[in-house]
Amino acid sequence: xxxxxxxxxxxxxxxxxxxxxxxxxxxxxxxxxxxxxxxxxxxxxxxxxxxxxxxxxxxxxxxxxxxxxxxxxxxxxxxxxxxxxxxxxxxxxxxxxxxxxxxxxxxxxxxxxxxxxxxxxxxxxxxxxxxxxxxxxxxxxxxxxxxxxxxxxxxxxxxxxxxxxxxxxxxxxxxxxxxxxxxxxxxxxxxxxxxxxxxxxxxxxxxxxxxxxxxxxxxxxxxxxxxxxxxxxxxxxxxxxxxxxxxxxxxxxxxxxxxxxxxxxxxxxxxxxxxxxxxxxxxxxxxxxxxxxxxxxxxxxxxxxxxxxxxxxxxxxxxxxxxxxxxxxxxxxxxxxxxxxxxxxxxxxxxxxxxxxxxxxxxxxxxxxxxxxxxxxxxxxxxxxxxxxxxxxxxxxxxxxxxxxxxxxxxxxxxxxxxxxxxxxxxxxxxxxxxxxxxxxxxxxxxxxxxxxxxxxxxxxxxxxxxxxxxxxxxxx
Numbered sequence: 001x002x003x004x005x006x007x008x009x010x011x012x013x014x015x016x017x018x019x020x021x022x023x024x025x026x027x028x029x030x031x032x033x034x035x036x037x038x039x040x041x042x043x044x045x046x047x048x049x050x051x052x053x054x055x056x057x058x059x060x061x062x063x064x065x066x067x068x069x070x071x072x073x074x075x076x077x078x079x080x081x082x083x084x085x086x087x088x089x090x091x092x093x094x095x096x097x098x099x100x101x102x103x104x105x106x107x108x109x110x111x112x113x114x115x116x117x118x119x120x121x122x123x124x125x126x127x128x129x130x131x132x133x134x135x136x137x138x139x140x141x142x143x144x145x146x147x148x149x150x151x152x153x154x155x156x157x158x159x160x161x162x163x164x165x166x167x168x169x170x171x172x173x174x175x176x177x178x179x180x181x182x183x184x185x186x187x188x189x190x191x192x193x194x195x196x197x198x199x200x201x202x203x204x205x206x207x208x209x210x211x212x213x214x215x216x217x218x219x220x221x222x223x224x225x226x227x228x229x230x231x232x233x234x235x236x237x238x239x240x241x242x243x244x245x246x247x248x249x250x251x252x253x254x255x256x257x258x259x260x261x262x263x264x265x266x267x268x269x270x271x272x273x274x275x276x277x278x279x280x281x282x283x284x285x286x287x288x289x290x291x292x293x294x295x296x297x298x299x300x301x302x303x304x305x306x307x308x309x310x311x312x313x314x315x316x317x318x319x320x321x322x323x324x325x326x327x328x329x330x331x332x333x334x335x336x337x338x339x340x341x342x343x344x345x346x347x348x349x350x351x352x353x354x355x356x357x358x359x360x361x362x363x364x365x366x367x368x369x370x371x372x373x374x375x376x377x378x379x380x381x382x383x384x385x386x387x388x389x390x391x392x393x394x395x396x397x398x399x400x401x402x403x404x405x406x407x408x409x410x411x412x413x414x415x416x417x418x419x420x421x422x423x424x425x426x427x428x429x430x431x432x433x434x435x436x437x438x439x440x441x442x443x444x445x446x447x448x449x450x451x452x453x454x455x456x457x458x459x460x461x462x463x464x465x466x467x468x469x470x471x472x473x474x475x476x477x
Contacts, residue, residue, distance in 0.1 A: 031207045031237040034251040035289075042288040043240060043249055045272055046223040053078045054116070054174025055221050057273075057287075058266040060311045060320055068139070072115040072449040072456075074172040075218040075262050076360065081308040082403045083364050084450035089405055091412065091424050092436045093455075093474045100454065101142035105135065105469035109167030110445035111218075112400075113456045113471065115139060116173040119195055120456065122446075123150070123180060124469070125166035130155050132167055132182045134193055139451065142473060146197040153184030156211050163399075163418075165445070170218040170262075172226060175243060179226045181206075183215035188230045190219065190241060201246035210234040216260040216304075222272070222287045225249050231259035231278055238263070238276065238290055252290035255279040259303050259327070261360070266309040268320040268338040277303040277324040282334055284322075284346070294339065294346050300330030305360035305401060312366055312383035321349055321382060323363055325356040325370050333361070333370055333378075335385060350385025354378045360401035362413060365427050369413055373397050377415075379429060388429035395421040395437065401447040420444045420459045440472055 036042045046056050053064050054073035057080075064070055064078040065086035076082045090098040107124035114121050120137040131152045136145040155166050172179045177200055178193045188209045191202025209215060209232045217229040225240040235256030240249045259278030265287060266273055273293065274285040280301055284293045303326030312321050319340070325333040333356070335349040357373040367388065368380040375393040380386065395417045402415040404427060411427035412435060420441040426433035441459030449456040455474040460467050 031235065031251065031253050033253055034239075034248050036250050039247070039249050043225050044223055045288055052174055054172070055223050057222065058264070058309060060266060060268070060309050061318075066450050067452050068118070071117065071173070072113070072451055073174050074114055074220060075112060075170040076306065076401065076447065077403070077450065080220070080264055080266070081306075081310075082360065082362055082401055082447070084403055084405050085364070085411065086407060087405045087450050088407055088410075088453045089450060089455045090474060090476050093438045093440070095440060098474055098477055100473040100475040102470055102472045103137060103142040103144065105458065105471050106147070107133065107167070108165055108460075108467065108469060109458075110165035111167050112170045112446040113449045113458055114171055114173050115449055115451055115456070116195060119145065120471070121171050121173055121178050122458065122471070123167040123169065123171055125155070127155060127166060130184075132184070134171060134178060134180050136195070136197060137471065139473075142471065148193060148197050148199070150180050150191050150193075151182040151184055151189060151203060153182075155184050156214065163445070165214075168214060168216040172219045172221050174221045177243060179219045179221070179243070181215075181219050181228055183209055183211060186210070188215060188228065190226070190228060190246065192226075192243070192246060204241065204246045206230060206239050206241075207237050207251070208234050212258050213260070218262040220263055220265055222265055222274075225287075227263060227265070227274065227287060229261075229263050229276055231257060233258060238274075238285065240287070240290060250290035252285065252292075257301055261303050261306045261326075264307045264309060264322075266322075268309060268322070269340050273338065275307045275309070275322055275324070277307050277326060282307070282322070282324050282336060284338065296334065296336050296346055296348060298334040298348075298351065299324055299332050300327045303327035304358045305356045308361050308363040308368075310363040310382065314383050319383075321363075323361055323368050323382065325361045327355065327357065331355045333368075333380070335368070335382070349383065352378070352380065352385055352387070354390075358399045359415070362402050362404055364404040364413075365411055367427060367429055369402065371398050371402065371415055373399065377432070379432070381429070389431050391432040393417070393423050395419055395423070399445050403448050403450055405450055414448060414455075416444050416448065416457070418444060422448075422457075441470060443467075
């Protein structure tokens with residue numbers, strides 16, 4: 001017997017809970033590649049020593065502590081993977097406990113907050129007015145600093161679900177500028193703004209985009225460029241823009257397939273690498289010119305969560321590893337050893353049929369944590385794929401990506417859920433140890449930001465016309 005929920009629920013979930021804008025708009029024109037030979041040569045590799053944290057790739061061997069000075073410059077933070085060790089925010093909070101301040105946010109959005117030099121930036125949208133905006137707040141007080149309209153165009157309307165948002169992509173901030181991407185008028189666009197709210201350039205049309213479930217991949221910074229991923233059936237593409245001018249430095253076509261993950265930038269075995277999951281593979285690109293470095297078949301067609309990278313011990317030897325998990329219609333968590341010195345091809349470390357659907361995985365202290373939308377959670381040995389434990393978190397659904405915090409032996413995972421409840425549990429291979437469940441608001445799609453011993457959480461109270469987005473800073477009373 002045909003059941004609506006059985007057959008359509010996977011498609012419903014694949015919307016990320018971020019930007020469901022289903023529709024069968026006009027198919028976009030093929031995206032033309034742009035070579036660095038046409039634009040002045042390859043992007044200069046980032047010199048880690050002395051480089052701005054926001055502009056440098058993740059160095060798995062030397063993670064950054066997200067202090068107020070280092071900030072939280074882009075989706076998943078300065079390490080680009082949700083890891084915020086060396087911090088000690090509260091384990092418990094609620095509306096009347098450990099809240100430093102709370103401020104209302106206009107419009108509606110599912111994007112996460114980013115932080116730079118005492119300012120918080122996030123995006124929002126006014127669907128009735130067909131506008132998308134960038135907001136700035138004071139980190140110390142939560143006071144609004146400014147609001148700038150970044151786009152006023154035709155937003156995707158067809159099939160919009162209550163979980164949808166036209167402000168799903170998280171901005172990136174670095175080098176004195178904030179970078180924003182928007183989907184409207186059947187294309188993806190980008191703009192740059194000073195931290196004081198002055199437009200620097202844009203909007204620049206990056207390429208046609210045919211949405212099925214909206215657009216959610218956030219921009220990432222790399223040295224002199226900002227890199228944007230736009231997987232769609234139009235078909236998709238990767239593009240690097242000059243941070244100062246918005247000019248295209250390179251553009252690489254991708255397959256005609258929807259995916260939603262934000263690319264991961266990491267230095268793996270001494271080589272800067274841009275990791276993108278989806279299209280039934282895990283791809284690694286050279287961020288200096290957009291060329292494909294290596295590819296591993298696996299995962300599934302649509303992948304929502306971003307990949308993570310770290311260093312694991314293999315037979316007494318430290319090795320870089322990349323882990324991705326997803327998605328629809330298949331189900332796989334894939335771990336890959338990138339090519340080491342003298343090697344040209346990666347090696348599959350392990351595969352498992354368990355998966356994160358929308359939340360990105362976490363890799364911390366040699367353990368990989370993967371949470372499905374329905375709360376099923378696995379703790380893997382990151383090097384071998386052996387399952388240390390598994391459980392089911394209460395209070396599903398789970399859309400936001402988790403962060404890891406703590407110091408010494410007191411390491412914790414903070415996993416928010418869509419109903420606004422964050423489960424806090426211990427980083428350990430000895431078994432699941434829940435420490436707290438914390439409620440803020442009625443709905444949450446954004447991932448937390450960590451600044452020192454404090455958290456920033458975007459959630460919403462109420463539903464429909466009574467919904468109010470709100471931003472909280474969590475700190476010990």
